Amino acid sequence: MPDGPVATLSGVTRTYGGVPVLESVSIGFEPGVTAVVGPNGSGKSTLLRVLVGATEPTAGEVTLPGATGPKPLGYLPQRVPFREGFTARETLAFYARLVGDDPDAALKRVGLGDAGDRRVEALSGGMRRLLGIAQSVLGDPSLVALDEPASGLDPGMRERAFRAAAERADADTAVVVCSHALDLVDEHADRVVLLRRGEIAVAGPLDRLLDEHGAADARELYRVVVGETSAPARDEGDGDGSDGSGSDGDETEPAVHVTGVSDR
Amino acid sequence: MTGPLSGVATVFRRELATVVRTPGYGVLAAGLLLVVVGLLAAGGGGATGFVPAVVDLLLPTEVLVPLVAVVLGYRALLSDAESGELAVIRTYPVRVGEYVVGVLLARTVALVAVVGVPYALVGGVVWLTAAPDTGIFATHTGVDSPVLFVRFLALVLLLGAAYVSLAAAVSALAASRRSAIALGVLALVAGVLGGDLALLRSLAAGASPTTIPEALALTPNGAFRGLVFEHVIGVAFAPEGEFVATGRAVAALVVWSLLGAVVSGAALAYGRRVDAVIEEIRSGFGG
Numbered sequence: 001m002p003d004g005p006v007a008t009l010s011g012v013t014r015t016y017g018g019v020p021v022l023e024s025v026s027i028g029f030e031p032g033v034t035a036v037v038g039p040n041g042s043g044k045s046t047l048l049r050v051l052v053g054a055t056e057p058t059a060g061e062v063t064l065p066g067a068t069g070p071k072p073l074g075y076l077p078q079r080v081p082f083r084e085g086f087t088a089r090e091t092l093a094f095y096a097r098l099v100g101d102d103p104d105a106a107l108k109r110v111g112l113g114d115a116g117d118r119r120v121e122a123l124s125g126g127m128r129r130l131l132g133i134a135q136s137v138l139g140d141p142s143l144v145a146l147d148e149p150a151s152g153l154d155p156g157m158r159e160r161a162f163r164a165a166a167e168r169a170d171a172d173t174a175v176v177v178c179s180h181a182l183d184l185v186d187e188h189a190d191r192v193v194l195l196r197r198g199e200i201a202v203a204g205p206l207d208r209l210l211d212e213h214g215a216a217d218a219r220e221l222y223r224v225v226v227g228e229t230s231a232p233a234r235d236e237g238d239g240d241g242s243d244g245s246g247s248d249g250d251e252t253e254p255a256v257h258v259t260g261v262s263d264r
Numbered sequence: 265m266t267g268p269l270s271g272v273a274t275v276f277r278r279e280l281a282t283v284v285r286t287p288g289y290g291v292l293a294a295g296l297l298l299v300v301v302g303l304l305a306a307g308g309g310g311a312t313g314f315v316p317a318v319v320d321l322l323l324p325t326e327v328l329v330p331l332v333a334v335v336l337g338y339r340a341l342l343s344d345a346e347s348g349e350l351a352v353i354r355t356y357p358v359r360v361g362e363y364v365v366g367v368l369l370a371r372t373v374a375l376v377a378v379v380g381v382p383y384a385l386v387g388g389v390v391w392l393t394a395a396p397d398t399g400i401f402a403t404h405t406g407v408d409s410p411v412l413f414v415r416f417l418a419l420v421l422l423l424g425a426a427y428v429s430l431a432a433a434v435s436a437l438a439a440s441r442r443s444a445i446a447l448g449v450l451a452l453v454a455g456v457l458g459g460d461l462a463l464l465r466s467l468a469a470g471a472s473p474t475t476i477p478e479a480l481a482l483t484p485n486g487a488f489r490g491l492v493f494e495h496v497i498g499v500a501f502a503p504e505g506e507f508v509a510t511g512r513a514v515a516a517l518v519v520w521s522l523l524g525a526v527v528s529g530a531a532l533a534y535g536r537r538v539d540a541v542i543e544e545i546r547s548g549f550g551g
Contacts, residue, residue, distance in 0.1 A: 015543045016543065055536065075351065075355045076352070081349035
């Protein structure tokens with residue numbers, strides 16, 4: 001296991017329209033599964049985008065001391081973005097060619113071996129997410145960032161999606177997952193980062209945080225720390241089986257935190 | 265593991281497959297063919313030879329080809345950025361330059377098909393049907409020839425390539441499909457009319473008419489028109505004259521193409537940083 005973190009954020013701030021979405025966030029992501037949780041608009045997606053370089057921070061810096069190889073990062077946005085008109089295999093083949101990987105092996109890894117000839121638009125929301133996860137781990141990246149991989153999926157599919165993501169985490173690989181699915185966080189996450197209004201409320205190993213806050217599970221920890229009287233707005237998997245796009249409102253960058261609105 | 269050429273080739277294949285699977289581009293080519301055939305039938309030039317056909321087509325071509333090129337290019341780089349796929353692609357070992365070149369090459373190939381095929385078909389029809397003998401390959405001035413139409417076609421594609429590249433730059437700068445359309449229309453109008461209006465204004469302001477050949481070569485449309493007069497129409501009907509500075513005009517078309525590619529690459533490479541700097545400034549004012 002590497003001595004230090006795979007990636008670090010130091011004093012990262014990001015604003016939109018002058019409104020801070022992330023404020024002075026400093027954290028290191030170590031090998032294993034780290035779940036980033038928080039209310040809608042708390043900056044989860046922005047944190048992931050900054051982490052993978054898709055969004056430039058307005059202050060602070062991101063370093064990748066432990067991310068190596070030709071493709072150090074893997075990324076799956078909240079809205080799976082693949083072009084329509086291409087089959088699942090063709091979609092992965094494009095990315096696989098860029099890193100010399102095998103698209104068919106990648107499809108099999110996530111259980112889509114039989115769906116390779118289906119067009120992207122003909123895949124269910126869950127299958128598209130699995131395809132996205134397969135894409136994100138092509139080239140064996142050291143850091144895999146997944147934005148709500150289980151969003152909008154049925155219980156079986158969300159478990160499958162989360163497990164597929166978690167299986168990538170090993171002694172050299174950090175998997176960072178934004179999620180509202182706190183039951184899956186309990187099951188798979190080694191560490192938790194809880195965001196509140198663009199700042200880190202708590203962060204650390206899940207077991208330690210549960211002990212420190214006297215919480216039985218991640219859901220209770222969330223309630224204690226965020227101070228909400230109810231569960232997160234909508235757990236992943238409670239949706240309608242769509243691909244979940246827009247379910248969080250965190251994906252679209254301008255969806256900034258608005259005090260008193262976005263965290264209720 | 266991939267090298268730069270492999271990255272370009274991979275992006276090119278994907279983009280070309282996208283173009284091939286977009287039925288609208290086939291419709292665009294068919295529409296262009298109908299318009300060009302209609303123009304020739306209305307003008308009557310096609311019945312008498314290549315040069316009269318080029319004369320009939322020259323002015324409409326200056327509008328039609330940029331229009332088709334803008335349609336082919338105005339979303340070329342926007343679609344991945346808009347869908348979020350560009351952020352995914354950029355986690356792979358493919359540089360912005362490779363990505364832009366791959367996309368532009370594929371869109372240029374599409375232009376060759378969508379514009380080149382209709383014009384080539386029209387040229388073939390003229391060859392087969394024009395009343396005087398058009399089968400002579402001219403070796404000297406004063407003779408109509410298929411070679412002249414081939415030259416015209418090459419210049420048409422050069423003009424189109426410049427506009428595809430500029431349209432791609434528009435797509436890289438645009439924040440949404442709507443703004444891409446607006447910017448594309450603006451670029452089209454500026455390109456088609458802007459150069460001539462600027463030239464007329466400079467003449468009205470007292471510029472010498474002797475500067476026309478050089479000034480004309482600066483804009484894509486002016487360069488194209490000048491080259492067609494110089495190397496297609498002028499060859500058949502008049503001693504070689506100075507309609508335009510040839511080297512300058514060709515260089516202008518190439519430079520416009522390169523400019524579009526460079527702007528596209530810069531917009532994708534530095535757009536996020538510029539956005540962050542603007543945010544910093546905005547936050548500074550707010551704070």
